[in-house]
Amino acid sequence: MSKLLIIEDEVAIADLEKDYLELSGFEVEVENDGEQGLVRALNEEFDMFILDLMLPGVDGFEICKRIRENKNTPILMVSAKKDDIDKIRGLGLGADDYITKPFSPSELVARVKAHLSRYERLINSNVQENDIIEIRGLKIDKTARRVWVNEEEKQFTTKEFDLLSFLAQNPNHVFSKEELFSRIWDLESVGDIATVTVHIKKIREKIELNTAKPQYIETIWGVGYRFKI
Numbered sequence: 641m642s643k644l645l646i647i648e649d650e651v652a653i654a655d656l657e658k659d660y661l662e663l664s665g666f667e668v669e670v671e672n673d674g675e676q677g678l679v680r681a682l683n684e685e686f687d688m689f690i691l692d693l694m695l696p697g698v699d700g701f702e703i704c705k706r707i708r709e710n711k712n713t714p715i716l717m718v719s720a721k722k723d724d725i726d727k728i729r730g731l732g733l734g735a736d737d738y739i740t741k742p743f744s745p746s747e748l749v750a751r752v753k754a755h756l757s758r759y760e761r762l763i764n765s766n767v768q769e770n771d772i773i774e775i776r777g778l779k780i781d782k783t784a785r786r787v788w789v790n791e792e793e794k795q796f797t798t799k800e801f802d803l804l805s806f807l808a809q810n811p812n813h814v815f816s817k818e819e820l821f822s823r824i825w826d827l828e829s830v831g832d833i834a835t836v837t838v839h840i841k842k843i844r845e846k847i848e849l850n851t852a853k854p855q856y857i858e859t860i861w862g863v864g865y866r867f868k869i
Contacts, residue, residue, distance in 0.1 A: 641665065641666065641667050642666050642667065642687040642688065642756055643666070643667045643668075643669070643685070643686050643687050644661060644666050644667070644668050644669070644686060644687060644688045644689070644690060644752070645668075645669050645670075645671065645677070645680060645681060645684075645686045645688075645689050645690070646658060646661075646668060646669070646670045646671070646690045647670075647671050647672075647674065647677030647678075647681070647689065647690070647691050647692060647695065647700070647703065648670065648671075648672065648690070648691075648692040648695075648718065649672050649673070649674070649692060649694070649695050649696055650692070651672060653692075653741070654670045654672065655670075656745060657690060657745070657748060658670055660745035660746075660748065660749055661748070661749060661752065664749045664752075664753070666752070669686070673695070673696055673697050674695030674696055674697035674698035674699060674700070674702075674703060675696075675697030675698045676697070677691075677695070677698075677703060678698050678702075678703045678706055678707075681703065681706075681707050681711075682706065682707065682710055682711075686713060687713065687714075687756060687759075688713060688714045688715070688716065688752060688755060688756055688759075689707060689713060689714070689715045689716070690716050690718060690748075690752070691703055691704060691715055691716065691717050691718065691735070692717075692718050692719060693717060693718070693719035693721060693726065693730070694719065694720070694721075700717060700719070700730070701729060701730065701733060704717065704730060704733045704734055704735050705733045705734070707734070708733060708734030712759075713759075714736045714737075714755040714756065714758075714759050715734065715735045715736055715737075716735070716736060716737045716738075716739065716748075716751060716752065716755065717730045717735045717737070717738045717739070718739055718740075718741065718743075719738070719740060719741065720740065720741040721740070722740050726738075736755050737751055737755060739751060770782070770783035770784055771783050773805070773808045773809060775808065775811075775856070775869055776855065776856075777789060777790045778808075778847055778856060779791075780804065780805050780808055782805055782809075785801055787801065787804065787846075787847070789846070789847050794846045794847065795846075796843075796846065797842075799824060799825070799839060800839055800842055800843050800846075802824050803820065803824050803836075803839050803840070803843065804843050804847070804857075806820075806823060806824060807820075807857060807865065807866075807867035808856075808867050810867065811866075811867045811868070811869040812866060812867070812868065812869060813866065813867075814860050814863050814864055814865070814866045815864045815865055815866070816863060816864035817833040817836040817837065817864055817865075818833055819864065820836050820864070820865070821833045821835070821836050824836075840857060840865060843857065844856075844857060855868065856868060
């Protein structure tokens with residue numbers, strides 16, 4: 641449930657706004673004093689601010705400015721002033737919208753819903769999901785570099801993780817030890833490819849239920865290794 645803060649000194653108008661917004665499913669808090677409203681806006685978490693311009697203590701322009709210096713939360717300015725200069729000033733300080741009194745409660749609700757929806761889409765578009773590989777109980781989070789086997793986290797060294805994730809993202813492809821050494825260690829094979837065998841053994845001990853009959857990393861004798869799916 642979205643939580644809104646109304647900062648409005650006219651009690652009757654604030655109560656009307658609160659009633660209509662609560663009927664529309666929002667949680668609403670009200671402050672009638674500009675100074676106290678600013679304190680709450682800066683120190684508490686709200687999903688949107690509905691802000692009157694003419695307030696005792698601190699006016700709406702200053703509150704808008706201070707909020708925008710600290711937060712990206714949507715701000716809807718409400719005022720009896722119809723002059724374009726006030727709208728321009730309010731929007732210039734960072735308000736997302738400006739509505740003049742008198743207005744219909746349904747218009748207020750519609751604008752609140754529109755701005756919250758737009759803000760939610762913006763937030764979600766900026767959230768990047770982790771790159772995760774999941775195969776039969778094995779979960780490899782490439783972004784966080786973490787591995788779980790049947791929901792139990794396992795600890796991997798850097799090269800163990802690199803080798804496992806490389807094989808898992810190239811399933812059913814057989815790689816020779818020389819190829820794996822070159823790709824994971826970024827070195828040409830110079831006869832020290834036994835390290836690949838050692839790392840495969842350690843990986844199997846962490847992810848396989850039975851290392852003698854591996855279900856993930858299969859040995860192709862005389863060739864190399866393959867990740868099975």
